[in-house]
Amino acid sequence: MLITYPGYADFVSSFSVDSATRDKDFGKIGMILKSKLLQDVIVKGKAAAIKIKGDTTEYNAGSFEIQPNSKVEDLLKQLPGIQVDQSGKITAQGQTVQKVLVDGEEFFGDDPTLVTKNVRADMVDKVQLYDKKSDQATFTGIDDGERTKTINLKLKEDKKNGFFGKADLSGGNDEYYEGQAMFNAFKGKRKFSAYGTLSNTGKTGLGWEDNSTYGSSSNMEFTDGGIMIYGGGDDGLDSFDGRYGGQGIPVAKNGGLTTTVNGTMTSNR
Template sequence: MKVFALLYVLLVLCVSSLFAQKKYLIKGAITDSMATYKMINTSISVLNEKDSILLKYTRADADGNFILSSPKSGRFILLVTYPGYADYVENFVLDSVNTTKDFGSINLILKATLLQDVIIQGKVASIKIKGDTTEYNAGSYSIAPNSKVEDLLKQLPGIQVDKDGKITAQGETVNKVLVDGEEFFGDDPTLVTKNIRGDMVDKVQLYDKKSDQATFTGIDDGEKSKTINIKLKEDKKNGYFGKAEGGLGTDKFYNNQVMFNAFKGKQKFSVFGIFGNTGQTGLGWEDRDKYGGSGNNMEFSDDGGIMFFSGGGDDFDSFDGRYNGQGIPSANSGGLHYENKWNSDKHAINSNYKAGSIGIEGTRENLIQNNLPGGLINSSSNQKFDNMMFRQKGDLTYTVKLDTTS
């Protein structure tokens, strides 16, 4: 019994010795891919895949060949390096089935040759800071088809848009949204955010704009307003938008309004028409700003030119007592607006034309009572009136910026 036990122990020791002496081999040859010659003294390293710790190291012999032995199985990384050539890296496995890994001929590529065929693809930074301007790359944000600028702004970090279209950026209210650095049919931000498609936008710039006076005089008065500038793609600098409203009521009352705006590059065109007998004789102050017409007031614009703007009240609101809110006016009015800039904005034209007629029918009744010592005297009068008025006006402004250095 003791003999059998001794033989069993000897057998286990022999088997363990055989497993312990098993060798794992790694071999191959290093060649230049262009000249196909053997690369002497090339560095060959074997690293553990898990932690990249160096396990074995050698250099290629005079024929460019190498052979390494590994004391254990596992997952490894082969790293081949030679000055002026791109590194060669390959993962491999050694186990009881694959005890030898033969890489065959490994072709190294010159770095100069490799760089000729490399195409670097990357995504443009979504946000850039240029001085006091934060610039967003619109292409870095995904929006649904036919979405408006408002939907794009909602995705930009630091900018919020509420349900009414009010824009807040960096904790401040944005009261002005420009298109390519200029007002877009007036200073109402929703004209841009609700009418221009988001896929037309190339960049969105956020900055603190100086006051008009500071821009004109060059003297900073400390007044700044948070402003957004929408830069359109070169092939998208054209479009149109508008609105149409209509209504009918009892006693033959009606009211209809049409407005259309179009732009192409620096050119802007607007037209409107109003037909009704509800008392509306012209554009309201909101629509008047969107129309972009001019009136008889004047101020300096941001770029130093002269800008005309509409004042309070419509042209037909009152005229020598003919209307003054008395009677029911049947009004028909319309207008055209065109502006353009060219030659690097050194030349600009701004033109407007408005025309309209108003017919007023009504009845005026007066009851007068005089209290006298001898009694009361009552008198009454009844008057019907039917007035008609037609007015038109036009203006044209041509601006030239002179270069004082020439």
């Protein structure tokens, strides 16, 4: 028997009659309001994989499967609307992602691959995708209409520390040698970078690419309406490619340290 009434839960009862039992008395049947029935229902589930907050798309990193020791690059490849090519270039919503921030700040430099290829995916709590206003608009409060497609990685509280680096060593005929090493470490808001060069092949420094990548370049200045790039002295020791451009081949021994605490940078070379 099925009894239904708007606003009440269905009453269902199974029964049978035979030659010995021809009647079935149900007595007074009490119906239960659906609203009262739902008060005792608890629905549990995982946090939403994707949330839209204004102009920001936020991905919950824990909702996507990643392999042990995977990098951020591997995590981004699984997020809907984001593509990463073989060179590490990131495209989101049809636009190139020019900045990848960590907890809202640049990570040792402005090269996105510095983050995506060195930070482990299991350190990430949330991935935020949005259009970042220009630095000038942020500083002045006047919107100039310029936007930069940006990804911000929010790290888990217990994962805001780590280190990475690289080393290049080589030797050749006639006692030629060349060596360079870089080390980067971070803990909370503190960042530490160090590099060293030892060479008699003409390599005297980091060069333009590593200088700009690791945020230690001192030969670029932003001006009204453009960017001014300038070189060093006439001896050629401060060149864009990091190699000596003067007469003869010098023996180079140099290094540098950079520390950042709460956004304040201190450099020594």
